[in-house]
Amino acid sequence: MRYIGQRLGFYLLAAWVALTLNFFLPRLMPGDPATALFARFRGRLNPEAMQALRETFGLTDASLLGQYWTYLRHAVRGDFGLSIAYFPSPVADVIGTALLWTIFLAGTAVVVSFVIGTLLGVAAAWWRRGWMDTWLPSILVFLGAFPYFWLAMLLLYVLGYSLGWFPLGHAYGDDLVPGLSVTFLADIVRHAALPIGTVVLVTLGGWMLSMRNTMIAVLGSDYVNLARAKGLSPSRVALRYAARNALLPSVTGFGMALGYVLGGSLLTEIVFSYPGQGYLLVQAVRNQDYPLMQGIFLVITLAVLGANLLVDILYLWLDPRTRESAS
């Protein structure tokens, strides 16, 4: 319990740092951000929007500390102000649906990549120096050298544009009404297949190599030799005995990967015009919609921190040693 408390404290601190960065960054901009924005949107921004903007940035006559305090109170309540591009919708509403798409896309990609990569790692370690051990990692590492979004563009060009196997973008077809129908769900899967596939392709190598390396170490340990000597079937030794313990370091990496993919998914979303957080974030930057931009950054950060906390709890449950040292 103390361990979880420590981790929780750390994530709260990280969240506070992100909030504070968010507060001070606009104040680094030369001049007053609201006035600068107003000048930029000359004629297109009405006075009410201007007032809302000033309040969003906390640019009241209060002292800096007072503004900071108001900002923190609002943030805790999930109040990130009003969006400029989608005025007068609150930022929280604009983010809502986009967040679901991102979590679906990034979550599925990480889980699929983790499962396939780990199984490949087990296979590579079991048949060491086989073709899977010598060729596959090199190919995957070579793929990893390409800029991710470029590889995604290339695959979209070949599989989507030239061969026409996959749709060229968006989360579902324009002609469909969202609902819980089979056609709609099938369409979502069809649209998500290529974006998820590209993320899996570039992240697979890391999982495979880390699993392979720990698995080789575990395969040399006494209890695995004993299991073999007892005459247990190879699949049982490989999966139930060795792989279970070799999995632990990969689980630690899982939290980091989730953060990496959640953050990196914005490139995926841009290439595939997928209506998630990243797509929204880049639109917000192009429209100079600062309140929306700040809200998205905070939401992505909080999602990453939450995912990390979940992995910490999972780790506690998987590895009894952490439980013993904690109590």
Add this chain to the structure above:
Amino acid sequence: MSGQAPAGATGIAAWWDAIRRDRKAAIGALLVAVFIAIGLVGPWLVADPTDLVGMPLQPPSWEHWLGTTGQGQDVLAQMVAGTRPTLAIGFGVGIAVVLIGALVGVAAGYFGGRVDALLSLLINVFLVIPGLPLAIVIAAYLPSGPLTLGLVLTVTGWAWNARVLRAQTLAQRRRDFVAAAVVAGESEWRIITREILPTMTSLLVAQVIGSTVYAIGAQVGLEFLGLGNVSAVTWGTNLYWAQNDSALLTGAWWTFAPTGLCVALVGFGLTMLNSGFDEITNPRLSLERAWRAFLAARGQEPTRSTPVVAGDV
């Protein structure tokens, strides 16, 4: 032994010798050298990349080897001209990130106690906050340009190096030669810069190369999102314009394929150079290689056993 530099060769000569002997490192060094050469002399070999030279979106031809962009500029000229700014930021950030990482990491590892607790906390916070979104938010507030890109990439990239260097310093701190230096009354600054840092030279070089790969990739990614100076000619902005002009929907593969290939080749070359260095400077890998060669020479299959080779280590 085969994996070691000949006695007497030190510093740059030893590195040079090692690169030449390892095939991976040699290929990597060659690739990187070619691109650095293009970056240095390239802009004089091609016409002004912003000139409108023909019809938009023409496929490759004799006149324009890599076709034209959506605005009718020469793709080859843009690619060549984009090399210099891209590599300059890449190497600049690569060095800056390792310098900051070394400063924070070595201080944390050497001083320990409260200093370590505080700096480690800082490192971990920066590791857990997602880098790309943070980079985008910072870049959005600052005037776009190479300086902003460099700053943003440095802020989001130093923490990993700091963590590795902290661990390495912790290990070195306990060694006898550091204790001897302390007893001899050397100043802390001297112990850090003259005793501890030199033992990490190969690690630092590897980190600079690895960070440069990161910096080039992240920089191209940010510019692709439109966060660089979009009127400048760099690899990232080339890709930004290709995407903006709907290169994919019109099938104009030549506007994005060559530039991306350049990014990949530089990254691949640097990674090869790095893994080559690793083979040379990591005694365990060279021992294992010697052991396998030894077994193969006797006509035996290399097995899972750990190589134990007599001799002083």
